[in-house]
Amino acid sequence: MTPVSSAYQASLRLAVAPMMDWTDTHCRVFHRVLAPHARLYTEMVHANAVVLGDRARLLGFDPVEHPVALQLGGSEPQVLAQAARIGADWGYDEINLNCGCPSDRVQAGRFGACLMKEPALVADCVAAMAAAADVPVTVKCRLGVDDEHDYDRFRAFIDTVAAAGCRTFVVHARNAWLQGLSPKENREVPPLRYEWAWRLKRERPDLQVTVNGGIASLEQAQAQLQHTDGVMLGRAAYHDPYLLHRLDVALYGGTLRGRGELLRALRPYVEAQLARGVALKHIVRHVLGLFHGRPGGRAFRQILSEGAHRAGAGWALVEQALQATEAGPVAASG
Structure with missing residues (x-):
């Protein structure tokens, strides 16, 4: 072996x-x-x-x-x-x-x-x-x-x-x-x-x-x-x-990173998959729970769930969903 x-x-x-x-x-x-x-x-x-x-x-x-x-x-x-x-x-x-x-x-x-x-x-x-x-x-x-x-x-x-x-x-x-x-x-x-x-x-x-x-x-x-x-x-x-x-x-060990920072680290992969013809919905369905129990979490899920299946949906939708979690000072801490 x-x-x-x-x-x-x-x-x-x-x-x-x-x-x-x-x-x-x-x-x-x-x-x-x-x-x-x-x-x-x-x-x-x-x-x-x-x-x-x-x-x-x-x-x-x-x-x-x-x-x-x-x-x-x-x-x-x-x-x-x-x-x-x-x-x-x-x-x-x-x-x-x-x-x-x-x-x-x-x-x-x-x-x-x-x-x-x-x-x-x-x-x-x-x-x-x-x-x-x-x-x-x-x-x-x-x-x-x-x-x-x-x-x-x-x-x-x-x-x-x-x-x-x-x-x-x-x-x-x-x-x-x-x-x-x-x-x-x-x-x-x-x-x-x-x-x-x-x-x-x-x-x-x-x-x-x-x-x-x-x-x-x-x-x-x-x-x-x-x-x-x-x-x-x-x-x-x-x-x-x-x-x-x-x-x-x-x-x-390591440093605890914020939720938004982690999701944005996925962007190169998402854009590479989109370029190959993979629909956004197949990827972002796995991230819906990232803001579980956090301010803006419900809006985050709703924006992605409703928009990711639409033709042409891309990273801009993910940013829109992230903005819903970053609208208030409490949500921004990750």
């Missing part, structure tokens, strides 16, 4: 979760501006799509996104191995196997959270992927499925997969209900049991353990880091992206 970079290793402490329909390349470039040191993840891509589909569309990313991981879905070791090799060849720093998504579509394809019930299969998948790719292969999982509440079974799953070559586990600290709950409810209803992730790290100190689920503040993240190697933010990083910036500064 190619030695991992120091930036990749350091990024273990803070990550943004793979989120379907959200963490596309435009979102990740924005998050990179906010959090120069965090580990970023793609949306889940099925291994078959990587092998057979439009790779430029599915796998393309901007070099500023490093360190960035490709999350794969699937349960066929040889197909996953092919996809992992392709992902590594495209330049991803990590290949992650999804063992946590509970949607019906995922279950029908025998991947995602239902793989928690098949540790030997997951181990075969990881071994094949690790043999094919020269970058780290990691796993994102739940604590269990449905009404399983057995820590020893969870640890046995981890041990089986670790023996196949996985050294890093992202633990969404809830069970996944395969029947009766929507994917949204599966992120909110099953109770969080962070202590399982903490115990796993104590009992398996040689593994890298990142905890995910319900972390929505700087204080919560710092508390988790007393027990685990890293924290992964999902919806909180998307709906309140300035939190991601605050966390990066708190964990890695």
Whole structure:
């Protein structure tokens, strides 16, 4: 395996979760501006799509996104191995196997959270992927499925997969209900049991353990880091992206920048994308939460939401939205 970079290793402490329909390349470039040191993840891509589909569309990313991981879905070791090799060849720093998504579509394809019930299969998948790719292969999982509440079974799953070559586990600290709950409810209803992730790290100190689920503040993240190697933010990083910036500064150092300054740093990327024919709406939908809870935040969202889909919309619209947040002395502090 190619030695991992120091930036990749350091990024273990803070990550943004793979989120379907959200963490596309435009979102990740924005998050990179906010959090120069965090580990970023793609949306889940099925291994078959990587092998057979439009790779430029599915796998393309901007070099500023490093360190960035490709999350794969699937349960066929040889197909996953092919996809992992392709992902590594495209330049991803990590290949992650999804063992946590509970949607019906995922279950029908025998991947995602239902793989928690098949540790030997997951181990075969990881071994094949690790043999094919020269970058780290990691796993994102739940604590269990449905009404399983057995820590020893969870640890046995981890041990089986670790023996196949996985050294890093992202633990969404809830069970996944395969029947009766929507994917949204599966992120909110099953109770969080962070202590399982903490115990796993104590009992398996040689593994890298990142905890995910319900972390929505700087204080919560710092508390988790007393027990685990890293924290992964999902919806909180998307709906309140300035939190991601605050966390990066708190964990890695640097100077806290104002929201407007951060957004203006995205301007060269936005204008380059517009020049390529990308519509503004596809980029700015990811920045709508930047002024969450701040004066002018509602007007900021409204101006972008109503104007970005119009033909010819460009950076001037973003400046118009920013002006709505800078109209008063209170709003100008960032």
